Amino acid sequence: MPHYLLFLRGGYEAYANYSPAEVQQAIQKYRDWSGQLRDQRKLVAAEKIKDGERRILRSHNREIVVEGPLPDTDETIGGYFTIAAGDLAEAIEVARSCPIFAEGGSIELREIEET
Numbered sequence: 001m002p003h004y005l006l007f008l009r010g011g012y013e014a015y016a017n018y019s020p021a022e023v024q025q026a027i028q029k030y031r032d033w034s035g036q037l038r039d040q041r042k043l044v045a046a047e048k049i050k051d052g053e054r055r056i057l058r059s060h061n062r063e064i065v066v067e068g069p070l071p072d073t074d075e076t077i078g079g080y081f082t083i084a085a086g087d088l089a090e091a092i093e094v095a096r097s098c099p100i101f102a103e104g105g106s107i108e109l110r111e112i113e114e115t
Helices: 012-017 020-039 088-096 099-103
Strands: 003-009 043-048 055-059 062-066 077-084 106-111
Touching: 003 088, 012 020, 012 099, 020 043, 020 077, 020 099, 088 106, 099 106
Parallel strands: none
Antiparallel strands: 003 077, 003 106, 043 077, 055 062
C-alpha cells in the first residue's frame, strides 16, 4: 500500500488569542484525528516539529544557518503525518479531514517513492 507524507503548514495565527485551555482543546483535535487514523490502520507515523530551532539555507554556493526562533508563517512546517492509503484519492480524503484547515493552515501532500 502506498505511503504519503502530509506536511502541516501554517495555522499558527489561530493560537495567538487562545487561552491555555483553548490551545489544549485544539491539540486534542489532532490527537483525536490521529487516533482515528491509527484505528483505521492508516497512520504510519506522526511528529510535531520542534519550534524555535534552526534551518540551513544554501544560496549561490554559500551556506547560511538561520537560528531560531523561526517565524510562524504559512510556509513553516509544524509537523508531519505519514499515512498509508490505497491511492492518491484516498490520501486526499484523509488530508481533507485534518483539523489544520479549521485553523487556516494547509497541507502539502506527497507520495513516498517505493524503493
